[in-house]
Amino acid sequence: MPSSAPAIAITMGDPAGIGPEIIVKACQRLRARLADGSLRLLVIGSRTALDMATQRQGVPAIPVGTTDSPGLAQLPVGDDSAIVPLGAVSALGGDFAYRAVARGVELAQAGQIAAIVTAPLNKEALNLAGHHFAGHTDMLATLTGSRDSVMLLAHGNMRVSHVTTHIALADVPSRLTPERLRRVVALTHQALVELGLERPHIAVAALNPHAGEGGLFGRQDIDITTPAIEAMRAEGLHITGPVPGDTVFVKLRAGQFDAVVAMYHDQGHIPVKLLGFEVDPATGKWDALSGVNITLGLPIIRTSVDHGTAFDIAGTARAEDGSMRAALQAAIDLSPKRPHPVA
Secondary structure (H helix, E strand, O other): OOOOOEEEEEOOOOOOOOOOHHHHHHHHHHHHHHHHHEEEEEEOOOHHHHHHHHHHOOOEEEEEOOOOOOEEEEOOOOOOOOOOOOOOOOOOHHHHHHHHHHHHHHHHHOOOOOEEEEOOOOOOHHOOOOOOOOOOHHHHHHHOOOOOOOEEEOOOEEEEEEOOOOOOOOHHHHOOHHHHHHHHHHHHHHHHOOOOOOOOOEEOOOHHHHHHHOOOOOOOOHHHHHHHHHHHHOOOOOOEEEEHHHHHHHHHOOOOEEEEEEEEEHHHHHHHHHHHHEOOOOOOOEEOOOOOOEEEOOOOOOEEEOOOOHHHOOOOOOOOOOHHHHHHHHHHHHHOOOOOOOO
């Protein structure tokens, strides 16, 4: 096995969702690279759920840890004989998801893996299991002892980081501080440089319509965001803003910026997911998706699919693995040693 190929861990997420299925599909597509050892993957989660997903899809089982597939290994967590009901919220599913991530963090911090790629978990199930987090991002910050973290979504040239994520909209203005904005911009800039952009141009989205319209619609953009941007620009960062939220993402898509700092969850998620989901006009259902969630500010590399557990289609073999493969590629790109691109 080439020593230049880092081990990437995939945490299964909630076994009741589509995590096992998209992992199996991604591994099937990457079978040649797993066989020649140019890509090494460690799947952490329920071995039973992975085997059942393989059987449901009617595809040949991928040899694990053998000479036929030296690049693929499994690491069970929890009660591996337990069967998690598909498509249902359960404490068992939430506990599997937590244990997989916790084990992945341990391995990453010990230097045994290069990065973690997470399949989706269900927040309700996670909390039912007694793990009281708003999602992966908060959990990873706690597990790694990080003071905070930043969510960055990426789909092609649409790269969007967030000042706030899983909080009530009413609480967003109080979370917009000069310190938080500066940290989000700094981490976004660092990530873009690591992804190969030498001097990235970052735009900061306005919190209020029309960037406050001279104070008529709120003063946060005037009193907080503008002075912070001016200070960062004086320090040499290539940064623009505040740019009204109804135009900033059009400009990003047009290539005028390399990334946008969004103020809250839906402001940043909607444009990325609108472009990342492909919808079949005949049925009105999405049939493909792509996009990556990257957590910034952690002492480890973590990327994730840009979608949820999709309980409604779990076990139907309809889930697409495009976002999983994109997340794997992002993890490889951010890792110190980089194997060849994922096909």
